[in-house]
Amino acid sequence: MAKCPECGEFVKLLGDMEIGEIIECDTCGVELEIISLDPEKIKIFEEEEK
Amino acid sequence: MNDKIQKLNSIIKELKKSFTKKYGCVIFDISLKKLKQENQIMLSGNCLTAKQLELLKKAVKSEIEGADVHYDIRVLTSQSSLHHLKCWGRAEKFIVNVTSDFEGEKLSTQISPDDNYFKIILQKNFRSLVQLDDNTVGWLDDNNIYVFKKDLSETWDNLNIVRKGDVKTVNSIASLIDESFPYINQARYLHGGKSAVAIDCSALMQTIFRRAFGLILPRHSLDQMKLGIRVPKNDLQNADLVFARSNRNKIMHVGLAFFDEKRMIIHACLREKMVICESIDVFFKYYTFAGARRIVKEEK
Incomplete structure (x- = not known):
């Protein structure tokens, strides 16, 4: 479990997820990037301007 | 309380200024009134997009502490409007x-x-x-x-809009691949483009899903990434949407898995400045996997 930096709720990372994968926080809907699997770490994903 | 009202007015003014700059118009008419109960404030009026309302709520949440703010704001571009x-x-x-x-x-x-x-x-x-x-x-x-x-x-x-959790059953996934063929090595990459001559990655996905199955996908890859169901990288199948980020920047990219005899991906490629069909192994030399979604499955 990792904590959403936006709302503080726990986000469950699945066993088949990859570093770099973008997931959505079920509570606040913010996009999160998986930066580490062990320990589980996520950060808010902000897309660069095209 | 007056400080909070002043601050709220300033937030509204600043947001209105930035939206005017972005869209060239000012549909962000928000008025503010104090409610009878202490500390309660009502914001009401019209705004253009749901994103604007979200940004307003976010700014209020982060800058106004202790005030009970209620919203009665109509989003002009929402389905209900x-x-x-x-x-x-x-x-x-x-x-x-x-x-x-x-x-x-x-x-x-x-x-x-x-x-x-x-x-x-x-x-x-x-x-x-x-x-x-x-x-x-x-x-x-x-x-x-x-x-x-x-x-x-x-x-x-009756628009056939694809949403989160939806996996539509279709007659044949081959028609999706057929729709993409006229673009391969023919259409050049153009950010914002959506024609047979020039197109970008998310528009290519929008166009082929619409032509093959009448499905409507959002315009941006980051929004397309919320559709259907999640697919792990090692379970990719034909017609899955594959999302990736360029190794050089954080721009989201999308392509279509085309797993026939070989594992290929069809995408509007900025590197080659064309729509191409290339091996998924080559694709992942230039991009980092960011997720995959399944929005259609073949009828058995």
């Missing part, structure tokens, strides 16, 4: 540019006469601010469109 606007349009020319700015410099997408009717939100100096059926909001030249003064909202009532 559709029937309030009676002016509709359709592209008259083969390729009509829709830009995110009033001046017409930042290409947002392109439309053609084959596309659905769009909603005209306002008209100013021979330019129209429109909302397309995929929810894109942008400006276009009035001389490129037909305007219908009657209510055509029923054309939007």
